[in-house]
Amino acid sequence: MSNNFLRRVDLIFDQDCNLKDILKSTYQRNNDEIINELLESGLKGRGGAGFPTALKWKFTSEQPEPDKYVVCNADEGEPGTFKDREILFKVPLKVFGGMAICAKVINAKEGFLYLRGEYRFLLPELEKQLDSFHATLKEVGSDFKIRIIMGSGAYICGEESALFESMEGDRGEPRNKPPYPTVSGFRKKPTVINNVETLVYSFMIFRYGARKFKELGTADSRGSKVFSISGDTPKPGIYELELGMTVEQFVDELGDGDTKAVQVGGASGFCVPRKKFKDTIIGFEGVPTGGSMMLFNSSRSMYNVLKNYLEFFEEESCGQCTPCRVGCQQLKLGIEAVKKGERHTAYLEQLQKLAQTMKITAKCGLGQSVANSFFSIVENFKEEMIY
Amino acid sequence: MAKKINLIIDGIPVTVDEGTTILQAAKQLNIHIPTLCYHDDLCIAGNCRVCVVEMKGARTLPASCAMPVAEGMEVMTNTIKVRTARKHIIDLLLSEHNAKCTTCYKNGNCELQNLASEYKISEPMFIDLVPHKNYQMDAYSPSIIKDDSKCIRCQRCVRTCEELQHVSALGVAYKGEKMKISTFFENPMFEVVCTNCGQCVNRCPTGALIERNYLDEVWDAIYNPDKHVVVQTAPAVRVALGEDLGLAPGEIVTGKMVSALRRLGFDSVLDTDFTADLTIMEEGFELLGRLKKALVDKDTSVKLPMATSCSPGWIKFIEHTYPEYLDNLSTCKSPQQMFGALVKTYYAKKRNIDPAKIVSVSIMPCTAKKFEADRPEMRSSGYKDVDYVLTTRELAIMIKQAGIEFNALSESHCDSIMGDSTGAAVIFGATGGVMEAALRTAYEVVTGREVPFDGLNITPVRGMDGVREASVKIENTVPEWKFLEGAVLKTVVAHGLTNAKKVMDAVKSGKGDWHFIEIMACPGGCIGGGGQPIPTNAEIRQKRAEAIYREDAGMKIRKSHENPEVVAIYKEFLHEPNGHKSHELLHTHYKERQRY
Numbered sequence: 006m007s008n009n010f011l012r013r014v015d016l017i018f019d020q021d022c023n024l025k026d027i028l029k030s031t032y033q034r035n036n037d038e039i040i041n042e043l044l045e046s047g048l049k050g051r052g053g054a055g056f057p058t059a060l061k062w063k064f065t066s067e068q069p070e071p072d073k074y075v076v077c078n079a080d081e082g083e084p085g086t087f088k089d090r091e092i093l094f095k096v097p098l099k100v101f102g103g104m105a106i107c108a109k110v111i112n113a114k115e116g117f118l119y120l121r122g123e124y125r126f127l128l129p130e131l132e133k134q135l136d137s138f139h140a141t142l143k144e145v146g147s148d149f150k151i152r153i154i155m156g157s158g159a160y161i162c163g164e165e166s167a168l169f170e171s172m173e174g175d176r177g178e179p180r181n182k183p184p185y186p187t188v189s190g191f192r193k194k195p196t197v198i199n200n201v202e203t204l205v206y207s208f209m210i211f212r213y214g215a216r217k218f219k220e221l222g223t224a225d226s227r228g229s230k231v232f233s234i235s236g237d238t239p240k241p242g243i244y245e246l247e248l249g250m251t252v253e254q255f256v257d258e259l260g261d262g263d264t265k266a267v268q269v270g271g272a273s274g275f276c277v278p279r280k281k282f283k284d285t286i287i288g289f290e291g292v293p294t295g296g297s298m299m300l301f302n303s304s305r306s307m308y309n310v311l312k313n314y315l316e317f318f319e320e321e322s323c324g325q326c327t328p329c330r331v332g333c334q335q336l337k338l339g340i341e342a343v344k345k346g347e348r349h350t351a352y353l354e355q356l357q358k359l360a361q362t363m364k365i366t367a368k369c370g371l372g373q374s375v376a377n378s379f380f381s382i383v384e385n386f387k388e389e390m391i392y
Numbered sequence: 393m394a395k396k397i398n399l400i401i402d403g404i405p406v407t408v409d410e411g412t413t414i415l416q417a418a419k420q421l422n423i424h425i426p427t428l429c430y431h432d433d434l435c436i437a438g439n440c441r442v443c444v445v446e447m448k449g450a451r452t453l454p455a456s457c458a459m460p461v462a463e464g465m466e467v468m469t470n471t472i473k474v475r476t477a478r479k480h481i482i483d484l485l486l487s488e489h490n491a492k493c494t495t496c497y498k499n500g501n502c503e504l505q506n507l508a509s510e511y512k513i514s515e516p517m518f519i520d521l522v523p524h525k526n527y528q529m530d531a532y533s534p535s536i537i538k539d540d541s542k543c544i545r546c547q548r549c550v551r552t553c554e555e556l557q558h559v560s561a562l563g564v565a566y567k568g569e570k571m572k573i574s575t576f577f578e579n580p581m582f583e584v585v586c587t588n589c590g591q592c593v594n595r596c597p598t599g600a601l602i603e604r605n606y607l608d609e610v611w612d613a614i615y616n617p618d619k620h621v622v623v624q625t626a627p628a629v630r631v632a633l634g635e636d637l638g639l640a641p642g643e644i645v646t647g648k649m650v651s652a653l654r655r656l657g658f659d660s661v662l663d664t665d666f667t668a669d670l671t672i673m674e675e676g677f678e679l680l681g682r683l684k685k686a687l688v689d690k691d692t693s694v695k696l697p698m699a700t701s702c703s704p705g706w707i708k709f710i711e712h713t714y715p716e717y718l719d720n721l722s723t724c725k726s727p728q729q730m731f732g733a734l735v736k737t738y739y740a741k742k743r744n745i746d747p748a749k750i751v752s753v754s755i756m757p758c759t760a761k762k763f764e765a766d767r768p769e770m771r772s773s774g775y776k777d778v779d780y781v782l783t784t785r786e787l788a789i790m791i792k793q794a795g796i797e798f799n800a801l802s803e804s805h806c807d808s809i810m811g812d813s814t815g816a817a818v819i820f821g822a823t824g825g826v827m828e829a830a831l832r833t834a835y836e837v838v839t840g841r842e843v844p845f846d847g848l849n850i851t852p853v854r855g856m857d858g859v860r861e862a863s864v865k866i867e868n869t870v871p872e873w874k875f876l877e878g879a880v881l882k883t884v885v886a887h888g889l890t891n892a893k894k895v896m897d898a899v900k901s902g903k904g905d906w907h908f909i910e911i912m913a914c915p916g917g918c919i920g921g922g923g924q925p926i927p928t929n930a931e932i933r934q935k936r937a938e939a940i941y942r943e944d945a946g947m948k949i950r951k952s953h954e955n956p957e958v959v960a961i962y963k964e965f966l967h968e969p970n971g972h973k974s975h976e977l978l979h980t981h982y983k984e985r986q987r988y
Binding site: 176181183320321322323325326333335339342358364 | 436437438439440441442444451452453455458459460473476477480481484485487488517518519521524544545547564566567568569570571
């Protein structure tokens with residue numbers, strides 16, 4: 006992009022959308038066509054991991070099992086992200102629409118929306134919307150049903166396999182993979198699990214066509230994305246922006262003029278320091294994000310930021326695997342010990358090696374991604390860790 | 393036939409069945425990958441991550457225990473990346489583990505200690521987390537001590553309790569740094585549904601779950617000249633004790649064990665086998681009595697099927713889980729408790745010893761026996777019938793402490809009285825053994841002939857299948873038991889409480905129309921008991937069971953009713969099975985316990 010401004014987009018929040026028409030026209034298409042259109046759009050999962058959405062749908066549709074499920078992951082728990090809440094508040098029918106199209110493709114009769122425990126206030130309205138949605142579905146000739154299941158407040162339940170465990174009434178602990186959800190998900194049946202935003206975009210792709218979506222963004226990061234902006238900014242809130250911008254462009258418009266670092270992707274994401282703003286693209290070619298963008302100005306101690314993240318992980322680890330359960334405690338106690346002078350500064354390198362081990366040996370994404378913020382903060386703000 | 397998968401591990405090509413894990417495939421190549429949370433008897437957890445390996449093309453190091461093989465996979469088990477990661481993981485585990493190894497009960501038999509030694513962990517790399525936690529030891533149970541400060545959260549105990557025993561007394565509580573293995577509302581083990589079976593103790597890789605030991609108490613009794621210390625040894629001990637004293641699984645050490653017990657200083661070395669035979673008499677006649685009441689007297693209050701009551705883990709399980717079937721239990725006490733009651737009555741009288749001076753010790757393959765001995769029901773001699781229960785493991789410790797070179801010992805026989813054994817008593821140690829022993833006697837009582845099985849070996853009730861059914865047709869009865877003519881006695885055997893549940897659910901639903909049920913709480917029966925040498929797995933249990941049947945086959949007397957001391961005790965003291973004296977000393981009733 007040549008200009009220096011963020012490109013605002015309005016693909017998903019407009020209220021002027023005829024749900025029934027879109028469902029009707031999409032239901033008339035065959036499944037291969039639908040998958041190909043989605044593939045063509047280049048849509049990648051908006052939860053953060055960025056797996057091509059069309060492939061998830063395709064793999065699940067190929068499973069011979071008679072029982073399959075669509076699950077909407079609305080357990081939005083990443084620190085600094087609140088975009089799914091906004092989507093569910095403003096355009097829930099589009100989320101349900103995305104689920105219904107997916108259900109047609111994979112041949113699922115039931116869908117579930119796993120709602121973050123803290124979002125219980127959304128439940129009455131969502132239930133109401135769901136009733137009207139089911140009525141619309143009936144009119145287009147589908148008896149697909151969606152149920153809402155409440156989470157109970159554990160961050161780990163946003164991890165897809167832990168989410169299934171939670172849905173099944175068990176302790177929210179990630180499973181061993183493989184098998185992946187496309188083969189063995191909810192109730193051990195083939196399952197498509199997509200983030201709220203992913204489902205909305207899927208739905209909108211069938212409204213506007215893959216081309217319109219694909220025109221936006223870059224080769225690796227197609228389309229637009231909803232960002233949750235917080236921290237030291239005069240303009241916090243939800244923004245739908247075209248992908249492909251640099252952190253510098255982002256800070257120029259949303260920073261407070263004194264931004265020293267941006268945490269992209271929440272506690273499990275990466276910290277970009279001022280000197281790297283210019284060369285860092287927000288997207289899969291640079292730093293990916295599930296939507297959380299936290300800005301820190303020079304009044305902030307990055308030591309405190311990191312400590313806060315580590316306290317978060319230490320508490321939110323499910324506790325089953327060694328690298329994550331013990332590693333998080335060690336990282337937190339470690340930086341405290343260095344700060345207090347109880348351990349030599351060289352211990353930070355020891356801890357970085359530990360973080361590297363966590364990145365490659367933890368059982369799930371939670372433990373694996375602790376290293377992201379740890380590395381990027383310790384490397385870029387080493388003095389703040391020590392003095 | 394399973395699809396074949398070709399892969400390469402450490403440069404060596406190997407072909408295995410589809411569905412095999414990397415860990416299993418490596419084992420086929422004699423490549424050892426260290427593990428902690430993995431256990432042969434349990435489902436795959438993939439928690440500890442000690443078994444990670446490098447896989448070509450993968451960003452992360454997968455846990456080899458949980459990763460199925462795939463065509464063309466290339467695995468490296470010994471690279472710098474793997475080594476660094478494993479060392480880190482062992483170091484992390486040590487940092488949350490109370491590593492006071494020298495004062496730990498499991499010192500020398502700890503899988504974490506072994507790993508630390510293998511990887512030569514010298515200086516602790518990370519900060520000791522133990523002082524940051526508020527650990528409290530649960531030492532209230534007479535059977536099991538739980539020390540969370542030594543727990544490494546591998547969840548073997550949780551899986552054992554759930555998968556093998558269907559008890560789930562232990563579960564995971566809290567998350568993150570507070571995550572721990574706990575009980576319902578964090579109550580002490582003593583107050584929850586725990587059956588004291590000790591299967592968790594058998595599988596705990598560290599010292600977080602251990603038996604409560606009574607070594608000092610027993611030594612004190614032995615050293616006390618005013619006390620007459622008698623010891624009884626359960627059938628399953630003699631085929632497993634050797635494992636803790638340097639022998640291979642499946643060695644029979646009966647004679648050496650008796651010699652060792654004498655050398656330890658016990659005043660009288662006796663045999664639980666004697667009361668095992670007595671149990672057969674009491675329980676066998678109880679069963680026949682119930683059948684008579686049901687078939688001849690048409691007494692509808694008679695509870696059938698009748699279930700065995702030898703296994704204290706099973707007793708506590710039924711008290712909690714199926715209290716409505718408590719009357720189906722045989723009223724017989726377990727052989728241990730029959731023995732205890734007789735030692736302080738019959739034995740005391742015959743040997744002319746003041747029962748107050750007798751200390752009765754039993755060596756059991758079991759941790760639940762410790763709880764059983766403490767039950768208020770178990771004081772019919774007027775004293776605590778069994779004072780101390782030691783596990784097979786504790787006996788091995790005593791033998792080592794006494795400086796006895798076990799393998800150099802000569803063999804000797806138990807003392808008399810209450811020291812005689814039969815093949816029928818010995819097989820109590822294996823699942824199906826009580827059933828087989830009971831059938832050998834009951835069939836003969838009813839028909840006057842030996843059971844119609846080759847060499848008295850009732851093979852249908854043997855083996856390691858979780859639930860085994862067998863039926864015996866009764867023909868040509870003696871006049872007294874004529875009402876059983878032509879009847880088919882239906883029996884079922886189950887071991888491990890998960891299988892016990894299957895049987896009880898079948899009884900409950902009316903699908904199980906058996907007359908007699910044998911249930912042992914532990915996998916494999918007592919040979920796989922919670923007090924047996926660690927480690928345990930199917931192969932080891934199989935070897936112990938084979939030894940049990942070898943011992944039986946080699947005995948001169950193989951039927952309980954032919955045990956001369958049993959014949960004598962009925963003549964001199966008890967007069968008849970299920971008689972007045974028996975009911976006073978050898979029978980009891982149990983009460984319902986709440987699940988929560």
